[in-house]
Amino acid sequence: MDPSSDEEVAAAAIVLLKWKKKQMKKRLWTRPWLARRQEGSVYYKLLRELSSEVPDTMRKWIHLSKEAYLKLLQLVTPLIEKEDTNMRDAVTAGERLTLTLRYLVAGETQASLVCQFQISAPLISSISPEVFRAIYQVLKPTYFKLPTSGDEWHQVASSYYSQWNFPMCLGALDGKRVLIAKSPNTGSEYYDYKGHFSIIMLAVVDADYKFLYVDAGACGRASDGGVWEKCNLKEAVENNLILPQKNLPSYVSFEQHQDFGTIFNNATQKKWPNVASAVKVDAGALQSK
Incomplete structure (x- = not known):
């Protein structure tokens, strides 16, 4: 038999063995x-x-x-x-x-x-x-249940007054930046003023720190006003979608923190001119409900 043929057969066998080993490795379902x-x-x-x-x-x-x-x-x-x-x-x-x-x-x-x-x-x-x-x-x-009736809103207000001495307060509104890893191809969209990449969570809580409303996902570079403008809570407030038209006292407010307070007050007072500082309300009006 020709020696060169033997070498070719051996080489082919080696290639075949390597291919089979490779296929066996590929078929490994789990380590x-x-x-x-x-x-x-x-x-x-x-x-x-x-x-x-x-x-x-x-x-x-x-x-x-x-x-x-x-x-x-x-x-x-x-x-x-x-x-x-x-x-x-x-x-x-x-x-x-x-x-x-x-x-x-x-x-x-x-x-x-x-x-x-x-x-x-x-x-x-x-x-x-x-x-x-x-x-x-x-x-x-x-755990994310926004009040839908006057009685439920009165319960929120009553808890704020009895626990925190805030009359006619319907919620505490604030934002929180949550740090994230920079997403691909986003540039500086999520880069905030503190030098981090973040998204913003806007939330309203009741007197017991329970969430009534949460909006998360706004890019970190957005201002408080920018977050509020794109938040569906703004639309709900301005179109009377969350606060009932009857059985609420003359003065209602959300207690806010820093800039969100100014933004929310400006938005609500356009719709309800009588909305002012909650502390001006006669506490007896609340207790009588």
């Missing part, structure tokens, strides 16, 4: 240490030990009591639960929620979460946004 998730993940070991032995430490770890955690898990499970497949077991709803809570509580990096929960980085990047949406969907009706 072995990730497949052992149920043996070493903090969810299956640490969380269960904390919940059964030291619930106070569990609360510090995820900022929820055991009861609150189980209640939230029950609410979001129908929205985030996945089915097992023939290839692998799905990441459970509990793992998804706990992973997201750790990210929210401690600002864990994706690399850190991968090591703690033994879940791949691409999957983690898809889990968090899904759980965020689920939490918002199930909790919004309870």
Whole structure:
């Protein structure tokens, strides 16, 4: 047999073996240490030990009591639960929620979460946004509830007067800048006056610090006036969409902080000329309601 032919056959065999090894690597579904998730993940070991032995430490770890955690898990499970497949077991709803809570509580990096929960980085990047949406969907009706009737607004005003000595106050309005990583191709759009990249959250709270209204996402470079102009609360106030036309006292106000106070007062006084300093109201009028 021709020696050159033998060399060609050997070379072809080597190429074929390399190709097969490469294909085997491509067909690898998951890394072995990730497949052992149920043996070493903090969810299956640490969380269960904390919940059964030291619930106070569990609360510090995820900022929820055991009861609150189980209640939230029950609410979001129908929205985030996945089915097992023939290839692998799905990441459970509990793992998804706990992973997201750790990210929210401690600002864990994706690399850190991968090591703690033994879940791949691409999957983690898809889990968090899904759980965020689920939490918002199930909790919004309870915790982001704007009053819709005169009686409900009177309750807000009554709480402000009894707890903080603010007569006829319907809410505290302020903004908060939340730092973010610079998004691609955004230039200086989110660059604020403090030298950070941020988005702005505008919120109204009642006397117990509970949110009545939240608007988030305005770019950090926007001024207070710019945020207010694009906020749907402004439209609702100016068009009488949130405050009832009857059964409210002559003087109503939101208690504001710094520049948002001037902006809101200017907007409301165009619609209600009698809106002035809340402290001028006779407290007896409120107590009689």
